[in-house]
Amino acid sequence: MFDFMRNKVVDVARLDRETLEVHGILDDSIYSLELCFKVNISDLICSGVKGRWLRWTTPECPRAIDFLHEAEGFCLKAGIDNKIHKTIGRKSCRHFANLFIECGHAVRETVKLLNWEAAQKENPEITFKQFMRNDETASMAESSPGMDNEKKELSSPSGTNKPSPKKTEHKRNAGSLGNPSAKKGKFVIDMHVHTSPASPCASDSVDAMIQEARRIGLQGICLTDHNYVWSAEAVQALSEKHDFLVLRANEIITEQGDILTFGFYENLQGITRLADLKKKVADVGGFIVAAHPFRGFLTFGADDVGLTPDSAMARELFKWVDGVETLNGKVTETENNMARDVANGLGLPSTGGSDAHDISTVGVYATAFDEVIDSEASLLAALKQGKYHPVVFR
Amino acid sequence: MSNNILKFAMNRNTSVEKINGGNLRSVCRLRDTFTDAEVVIEVKMPDMEICAISGYFRHAGWGEIEDLDRRLQAVMGVRVAAGMLKIIKGLMGEEEKIQQIVYMVEECCHGVILTLTRKVLLKAPDDEAGKVSFYSNMVKKSIRLYDRCAAFAKGTPLVAELEAEKAKGGA
Known part of the structure; x- marks a missing residue:
C-alpha cells in the first residue's frame, strides 16, 4: 500500500502567435493546488499568474495566493528555479513554487517544440533529434554548464575567491580584541558565521556581522562562507578595521553533509567526498567538524523517524570528523541534543556556532575556549587540544 | 491556429x-x-x-x-x-x-x-482553534518554519506566540 502519492499535471497551449497558456495541477496526499498563467513566447516573460487551493493544511495557507503575483514578469529561462524558490517558495508557499518550476520546465520544452516546427519550415527533413543536437551546440556556446548564475555573479569581497598564494599568519593583540569582557573568563568565538555576498544565502555584509558580534560581546568570529575562501589579507584588514578578531574557516559541502574546516584554505567547489576532504585537511594539519549533523526537516526531526544516538553513532560521517557542532543556531533543540549525545558517545569534541546568515542571530551559540585565541594558528592548536566547549551566548 | x-x-x-x-x-x-x-x-x-x-x-x-x-x-x-x-x-x-x-x-x-x-499532519485537530494551537506549537518546535512561507510569515497568527516569546527573550 502506498503511504504517499503526488500527481502533477502541466499542459501548455498556444493561445496566439505570441502567447502560451500554461495550466498546472499538483495533487498529493496532503495538498491540492492549481496555477495558470500566460507566457510571451519571444522573451518567456510570464503574466496573469493565478492560483487556487483545493486542499491545504494550516488555517493561514490561503494567504499564499496573495503572493503569487510576485511571479509576474519572471523570465522562465533555465536558471530561474532558485528565484522561484526564493520568492514564491518563501513568500507564498513551497508547493506553489514546486508547481511553478514544473510549469517553467514545460514552457521551455514547448518553446523547443515551436522552434523545431519553425526549423522544419526551412528544412522539412530535419528530425527532432537533429534539431536538438544543433540546439545543444548553440546552448553550449552561450553558457558554461555546471556553474549557477549566482556564483557567476558573485564578486569576491577581497577581490578574489582564490586562496591566498601566501599564507600570511596575523596575530592580534588579545587585549585590544573587540570586547575584553569575556563571559565567565572564557574566550568566546562564534565558529559558524555566513556573510553576504560570499554566501548567496546570507543577507548581511561581513562588516555588519562583525559590528553585531562586537556589540553583543563576542571575542571573535569565524567566517564559514560556503565553499568560499577569504584571503588572509582581506580578513586581516577586517580585523584591523573593526579592532575585532576575524578568522578564516570554511563550510564545505560533502556527500555526507556540510563540514566546517579550520586551518584549510584550498578553494574547493562542488561536492567533495568526505574521505577526500579529510585527507586534504589532514595533510595540511587542519581540523574538521561535522556541521549540524542532525539538521532535519520542517515538520519532523531525527527523533520522529526513530533515530537513536546509538544507531546514529554508526554513521559514516562520524568516522571522518575531528569534532561535532553540537550547538547550531539553525536546528532544533532536539537535533542539537542528538548531536551532543552522539559526540559524547564517540568521545568527539563539541563546538558551537550560530550559523548566522543575518545580524539577528550572530552569537546565538558560540564556542568558549580556555585560552586566548589571537590567530588562526592558535585557534587550530586549541581545537586540537580540546580545551573548549559550546555555549549558549545570546 | x-x-x-x-x-x-x-x-x-x-x-x-x-x-x-x-x-x-x-x-x-x-x-x-x-x-x-x-x-x-x-x-x-x-x-x-x-x-x-x-x-x-x-x-x-x-x-x-x-x-x-x-x-x-x-x-x-x-x-x-x-x-x-x-x-x-x-x-x-x-x-x-x-x-x-x-x-x-x-x-x-x-x-x-x-x-x-x-x-x-495527521495528528492535527479538526477544529480551527485546535489547528492554530497545533501549528503554533509546530513553528515553536521547528524554528526553521518561521518566516519560510505565507502561513508562517512574520506577524501572522501562527507565529504570534513565538514572536511574543522572542520579544520577552525566551526564544
Missing part, C-alpha cells in the same frame, strides 16, 4: 511505500511530450540514507543518457535531509541533459519527506 489543442503535456507521479525492514521505496515516473523516465530509490530508515537507486530515461531529442547508471549511483549514501538538493546536483551533474533526472531524484526524496510529514 487551434488554440485549444495542446502543444505540450506532462504527467509526473511520485509514490512512496514501506518495504521490507521498514525502509521506504520512492518512485518518480515522468511522461511528457518528449520524455519517458523513471527513478526508483530505496531509503534506509531511520538513517534516511539512499541505499539503492535505479532508473531509465528516454527523450525524443536526446535519446538515452549513456552514463545514467553511473550518475544515479553517485548519490548512494546521500542522506535525505535539509541541504540534500545541492549535494544531489553536485554529485550527479547539472548539464541540461541531466537536469530532469536530477529533478526526479529530488522528487523521490521529497516524496519520502512528505510521507513522514503526512504522519505528523
